[in-house]
Amino acid sequence: MNYCINFNCSQPQNPSTATRCQACGADLLLQERYRVLRALGRGGFGATFLARDELLPGKPPCVIKQLRPSAEAPHLLDMARDLFQREAKILGEIGNHPQLPRLLNYFEVGQEFFLVQEFINGSTLQQEVKQGGPFTEDSVKECLSEILAMVQYVHNHRVIHRDIKPANIIRRNQDKKLVLIDFGAVKDKVNATQTLGSEQTALTAYAIGTPGYAPPEQMAMRPVYASDIYALGVTCVYLLSGKAPRDLAYDPVTGELLWRDQVTVSDHFAQVLKKMLEISVRHRYPSAKAVLRDLELEPYMDSLAQNLAISVAPPLGSNGENSGSLKGL
Template identity: 65%
Template sequence: MSYCLNPTCSNPENLVYSQRCQSCGSQLLLRDRYQVIKPLGQGGFGATFLANDQGLPGEPSCVIKQLRPSGSAPHVLQMARELFEREAKTLGKIGNHPQVPRLLDYFEDHEQFYLVQEYISGDTLQEEVKLNGILSETGVKQFLSEILPLLQYIHEQKVIHRDIKPANLIRRTQDARMVLIDFGAVKNQISQSATSPSGQTALTAYAIGTPGFAPPEQMAMRPVYASDIYALGVTCIYLLTSKTPKDLDYNPNTGEMMWEQLVQVSDHLGNVLRKMLEVSVRNRYQSAVEVLRALEIEPYLDSLAKGLLIKSDNGSKERTHNYLENSAVLSNHPSTAVTSAGVAQVAAAIRARRAKTEAAGLHQGFGMAKSTTFTSNSNGSQVQNSKVGRKLDTQGLLTAYLKGRRDFALHNLNLLNLQGADLSQTNFHSAQLQKTNLQGANLHNSDFGRASLTRANLKDANLSKAYFNHADLEGADLRGADLSNAYLSNANLRGANLCGANLTSAKISDEQLALAKTNWMTVRPNGKRGLL
């Protein structure tokens, strides 16, 4: 089908190979290049359409955004033109981010203004909630961990989105990442119409926003960065209740949204949402960084590894989403310097040392009774489960290390707090390190072969040249960690967070990386930063 873009056309649908509209006679091929296929949505200031770009090989899909001014007066057209150019410049400036659609073209044709953008295939958050039901607290935290770094990036470009809502957030089918669309509200908008009761973006001569999602200062024509924080908070309430702002009650004295009695969340998340939804902008979080910092006070990443709890009208059910394998939490710490030692040489040296220590361990009386089994983990590789007979506390391990001991193989070190410790060149082979806090620790050239590090905190740790063959790192937090020249073959990385990690020259497969969480700050084994 070919679709006519004439706003006054009474029957815009035409046969696929038609050159002109059979109803109004308008030319159907826009700018002799774009064939419009069907409408995608109607907003308060225009409409979007799916189209094929016949000017490129393969005729790829794209989105045509048509800005339709509500009046034809000269000053209205002039302001619409300024608006159009402003959105184009904004997309051109921030569109190089993987979670923002790329701007492909923009032009004016017969006093109609057009933007051509990258087509994002997927469901909006609004569609997801309607299809799957509301999200649990874990799901909302996961959502925030994906969108807050993007919002931080946008604000750093001195852009206020001003229309964040579930309908403007798409889960991209290709990689399950969240994409923020519709940047037409970034500045003053133009219309002569009243607000729409359907939840569409409302336009006045100066103010813009969706009623209920836009905070008071934004509707009073004084938007700030914190205005986007408020809209994001309202979006979270929708994810937890499936109710839009017009379905919620408001306190008549304060103007606050009355949502707390409708959700079941922890006090911690409740406090974060409450501050995001402060009516007074001075009491609200001022930046996405502040919200991220508040969320990181609670070690919620453990619960994220358990999956999202999705509730529906038919009852409650649990299911693990591939969202956990595709979230993007931005690391605030740059990767450390890359070493130049070869992986093969490092691996051989570690194997030799491990063989020596294991042989010595058969004759040394540590008082351990070892029973070893092998189980297949979720990525198909085998992980050794060793029952260990010796448990050390934090002080005992650090004291032993200071006295020169480097062999802690087969030890139970679960839940220890070793943050910032210097434990380089240590043998942790087959040790239990589940939920152990090793954040910022120096673990250079250490042996974690067949060790269990599930949900361990290894954020910003120095793991260069470390050996992880057959180690279990499921759900481990490796954000900002230095894994240069590390040996990760056969390691279980399902749900491991590698956002911002340095994997330069690391021995790791694409299949393993697909199971882990990465983002545009992750340095790949080839030394290049990015998602691909």
């Protein structure tokens, strides 16, 4: 099947033999290279498609993200273009990591911007939970450690992902490694759109993130590195409980997610999750490295607690009673 990417097309599905859309007449071969097969997602800012690269041997699959800025004024379109090119450059840099999708191409067609990325074949963590139920604590810790390493790499490139959630983490079939996808919402840490004043929503509305996973400061368009930490914390709660944020209660005063009675985890891991999920950025982990440090400390903390318990216990006498106990009183 061929799929038409014209946002206003009334019937985007076309026969595989068609070269032009039967409904709107649009060319079905993007850039004379990419044949779009189906839509993966759609929103107000554009859409994401599964496509095939007709120019490469074997015609490998790829993912095409279409961005449609709502701005129409020429100077705003110029700003959108600059931001798009900056974002493409960032994606090209971070795509060198083996667990992040590679940027294959980017271009502009008719005031719409397109990113072409590597297609990752596998299952999302959301799909795994729906099919197999909640994860164990150990499994979640393994996932968390693996994802934190990726997040730290991304943050080192001055990038905030802004949309970490179970549906954006894929376990690759090839090697069972986790891959963090959907970087269409990433933004340079230095947010150039702030120069647009009240018009900035024309370019940034699509990058707010997913409600429930995005913390308050991100929903207010002021994301920081710790915003990704919060989203990852909510992701862990989902993996442990099988419940999405919308299915959990919130404190009506603080806005805090009430998750503790929904999961069964060790006290130490509960403390780690609690700090990841702090509403206040000042109280939240500032970096992925800080979370990793506490996770790696857990075995030593357990050992220390056991040693302390042994050291403070009074010694036993030869008859099995405490040697310091008083007799005959």
